Amino acid sequence: MSAPAAPSVVVVGGGLVAATVARELRRLGHAGPVTIVSDEVEPPYDRPPLSKQLLAGTVTAEETHLLKPGEIDDLGITLRLGVAAAGLETAAQEVVLADGVRVPYDRLVLATGSRARRLPSVPELTGVHHLRALGDSTAIATELASARRLVVIGAGFIGLEVAAVARSQDIDVTVVETAARPLTRVLGSEAGSLLTDMHAEHGATIRCSTTVTEVRGTDGVEGVLLDGGELLPADLLLVGVGAVPNTEWLAGSGVAVDDGVVCDATGCTSVPDVFAAGDVSRWRNASTGAQVRVEQWQSALEQAMIVADALTGGSREWDSVPYFWSDQYDTKLQLCGAAGPRSERRETARGPVVLFGDDADRLVGVLTVGNPRALAQGRRLVAAGTAWEQAEEWLAGL
Amino acid sequence: MKVSVDQTVCREYANCIVEAPDVFDLDEENGKVIALITEPDPSQYDEVRAAAASCPVKAITLHE
Numbered sequence: 001m002s003a004p005a006a007p008s009v010v011v012v013g014g015g016l017v018a019a020t021v022a023r024e025l026r027r028l029g030h031a032g033p034v035t036i037v038s039d040e041v042e043p044p045y046d047r048p049p050l051s052k053q054l055l056a057g058t059v060t061a062e063e064t065h066l067l068k069p070g071e072i073d074d075l076g077i078t079l080r081l082g083v084a085a086a087g088l089e090t091a092a093q094e095v096v097l098a099d100g101v102r103v104p105y106d107r108l109v110l111a112t113g114s115r116a117r118r119l120p121s122v123p124e125l126t127g128v129h130h131l132r133a134l135g136d137s138t139a140i141a142t143e144l145a146s147a148r149r150l151v152v153i154g155a156g157f158i159g160l161e162v163a164a165v166a167r168s169q170d171i172d173v174t175v176v177e178t179a180a181r182p183l184t185r186v187l188g189s190e191a192g193s194l195l196t197d198m199h200a201e202h203g204a205t206i207r208c209s210t211t212v213t214e215v216r217g218t219d220g221v222e223g224v225l226l227d228g229g230e231l232l233p234a235d236l237l238l239v240g241v242g243a244v245p246n247t248e249w250l251a252g253s254g255v256a257v258d259d260g261v262v263c264d265a266t267g268c269t270s271v272p273d274v275f276a277a278g279d280v281s282r283w284r285n286a287s288t289g290a291q292v293r294v295e296q297w298q299s300a301l302e303q304a305m306i307v308a309d310a311l312t313g314g315s316r317e318w319d320s321v322p323y324f325w326s327d328q329y330d331t332k333l334q335l336c337g338a339a340g341p342r343s344e345r346r347e348t349a350r351g352p353v354v355l356f357g358d359d360a361d362r363l364v365g366v367l368t369v370g371n372p373r374a375l376a377q378g379r380r381l382v383a384a385g386t387a388w389e390q391a392e393e394w395l396a397g398l
Numbered sequence: 399m400k401v402s403v404d405q406t407v408c409r410e411y412a413n414c415i416v417e418a419p420d421v422f423d424l425d426e427e428n429g430k431v432i433a434l435i436t437e438p439d440p441s442q443y444d445e446v447r448a449a450a451a452s453c454p455v456k457a458i459t460l461h462e
Contacts (some may be wrong), residue, residue, distance in 0.1 A: 305448075376416045
């Protein structure tokens with residue numbers, strides 16, 4: 001095999017995608033330069049522990065690093081940390097950094113992730129937090145040590161995970177959720193009650209169909225006012241109301257953005273030689289045909305591996321069933337696929353399992369609580385497009 | 399290729415048994431990862447690599 005001059009690859013963003021693309025490129029024999037550009041000062045780190053083990057103190061900040069110092073050297077990767085990408089000039093094939101430096105590339109991977117959504121009604125007081133970056137997590141961990149009352153706005157996964165850690169430290173916890181049940185967007189209208197029950201068992205209150213109308217406090221947060229007029233005292237407030245893809249810096253670049261960078265099933269964007277993966281991107285799933293932005297660790301990992309494959313001449317496509325997990329109170333919740341219009345729940349010896357089906361009587365999702373083996377089986381059944389009746393038989397046998 | 403697993407770091411994500419169900423399983427007793435095969439067939443290498451990569455806590459080590 002003759003080797004033309006090896007192209008240079010630049011990854012913008014310093015998370016799971018960056019680390020995985022770099023590692024995979026080398027494993028697949030890519031010999032050209034690989035540069036990671038990130039606005040964060042830390043080398044690429046893993047985010048799932050930020051709302052779980054790092055807060056609980058069972059994992060250190062160093063342990064979240066995805067590439068160990070020796071590995072960065074061994075792989076021959078250049079890290080440009082602490083400076084954001086401010087613009088992209090695709091005709092010149094250059095990334096323009098916030099400090100004016102231009103980084104040329106032959107192939108580019110956009111992996112700038114997403115940021116925590118802000119609520120205009122929440123002022124920046126001491127004790128008010130969002131959780132996205134390592135620094136957010138260590139700041140919350142520090143304040144948890146002396147906190148007495150935590151209020152979480154939004155019963156999403158990050159908020160519920162932080163609620164669980166806080167309860168385990170005997171902090172009074174109330175989660176305020178506008179929808180009628182937690183995680184309605186992810187789990188449909190019914191299954192979220194599993195979480196309400198789980199948190200109630202551990203002494204955390206999830207108040208659904210309730211909205212925070214005002215955050216009170218002068219220097220530090222003192223409480224939140226609810227739409228019913230009640231004042232909930234709080235010395236720590238976490239806002240966990242979703243994430244927004246970091247695409248603003250791509251304005252004018254010609255890269256198509258529509259709730260995330262639009263990608264085909266190989267990760268290629270509307271501009272040749274420019275790829276994207278992870279939270280910032282919206283890929284076409286080759287098996288479902290759907291164009292989806294998936295804010296999940298597993299999808300980011302898979303997409304990064306597929307982009308590395310494409311960058312080295314492969315033609316793999318993303319066709320897997322999305323999957324994610326959440327750890328709350330020593331219990332693992334796992335969902336593969338998606339919630340659907342019909343569902344069936346069964347209490348297995350290990351924990352609840354919920355099947356989701358579509359209108360065509362096919363299994364489209366499986367939720368398990370404390371039953372990872374069932375999840376693994378379920379994910380294969382979803383991938384195979386299993387008929388609802390057959391899925392029910394499987395559920396009955398668990 | 400040789401496969402080794404570390405039950406002390408396994409946190410039962412079960413990603414490995416999704417990727418390579420013939421190579422990995424979870425122990426019935428403690429729920430931790432076990433390798434059903436420690437020297438997989440070359441035809442299984444891709445799925446074993448995917449399994450190792452998809453482990454969030456890197457409980458699977460491949461010796462290639």
